[in-house]
Amino acid sequence: MNEPRVYKQPLFGIFLSGVMLMFSCGILFFVSEALTDLWFMIPILGLFGIAFLISLFSYTSKVTITDDEITSSYMFIPKTLRWTEINRASGTGSGIKLHSEDVTVSINSRLPGVEEIIETIGQKRADLFSTTEFSEFRRGLGSYFGFFIIFLLFAGIGVFYFSIADFSSESLISMGFIALFLIFFMWTFLASPQSITLENNNLQIKYLLGEKNFLANEIGGFYFSHTRTRRGGKQYYISLNLRDGKNIRISGLNIGLPVAYLVLKNWHKKFAN
Template sequence: MNEPRVYKHSPVIIVIFILMLVGFIVLLSSGIFDGGLVEIALLLLLFGLIFSVVVFSYSSKTTLSDDEISSQNIFGTRTLRWTEVHRVSGRGYNIKLHNFDEDVTVAPSPQLPHYEEIVEQIGEKRPDLFSPQEFSEMKRGFGFLAGIGVLVLAVIGFAVFFTLQIGDLFSSNFFFIVIALLVVFAFVIYKIVATVPMSVILEGHHLFLKYLVGQRTLPADEIKFIRLSYTQSRNGKIYFVEVSLVNGRALRLSGLSPNLPTAYLVLKNWHKSHALNRQTNP
């Protein structure tokens, strides 16, 4: 990387929102909107809040060079030399870089275009921060278990509600519909419990995936590659760690602690080290 690379949003989005704000103000001042001062003030406040969030999100910028990383938003710019980075933290898709004195933090926005490239560069510049020995176990957060609990309670509540409302459920025409819905809910819960890992454990040459029910072991030589990928939704990008297997199948890992970028870089370093060992010691 000879020239610094800048990651930022296109200014077109901010310009569009500015035009929308101006148009909204013109619309209110023209008298077309028939509302009181309170309604108009609330609408302006709501639109102003939305505009502020958009400006804050889309004005962020991250610059990478051979020597340093800097992150900029409407509140200013923070810069760290790669040699100054002491540790990483963060939650979800966010990764934060801290210096030794803990007074400077650089946090690239996950909403930036090509965010996965920023994560890759962080891992390449400071691979020592993502040691498989330090992060030998990465767990899924409590929110996932809470979500499953809510889903189970919803199924139970659904069954109780129909039992009370219908009365004699077994003689009702709704019996088979209720049973079919319960079977669908039970299947969804089973798929979540059986296919979503609760934790990832790295022990030597093996990767262990622990589920609520059961465990799966993957030797390093059964894994073709590991990469940070995403799917695009209406609400933005949904990131996950893709574990591609030699047999052509792939696993998706998400929600791992301490954050997804760190989990990805740890898994990548683990797989890379064992791939090198296989090449040097066939």
């Protein structure tokens, strides 16, 4: 790597955020002309301002990688670590952080080319992602909480429909769709890995209704993959590809997916041969 590699958001995103903020403020200004009490506008403007700052924080993020160091910046404030200074890695969700004694470099998972950044980190400091440091991953509490809230929401909708239904064909069809969605949602959650344990050349995946064990040579590889959302964003997950052609999707862990991915990749590289 002779030239520094720079990963950053397109400037169009910052421009679009600014246009949206000015457009929203313009609408509020014209609405306020017809009202006498303007105090309600203060919290609304505050919310718009917070949303703009969050967007600005994300769109101004940048990562620069050289042979000797990695630099990340937010709001044009850079933080740099030499590869040799990094003593541990952490993360939540789809993010990853690199730490020294007094500096933390955080990588924005929304950056274009974040997959390449993660691979480079794994190549430069593979020792940070060993099974000695990370031998078990569990499903994060946030995923349980999200499941509980969504289940209660749709269960409440179902109870409401049942209480007011006249049991006509339209009502039965609506309740049937709600029931099918709840069954599908529960099955998706029950079929998702709840914990992953690495012990020598064995990988154990536990589910709420059972467990599976795989030897390293039964696994074709691990891949840091994503699906596209309706708004064009990315939802990341780890794809465990078995040699028999089956795939297992891993997400919602209590540690950042990039960290888990690099640990699993190094474990497989060590024991699959």
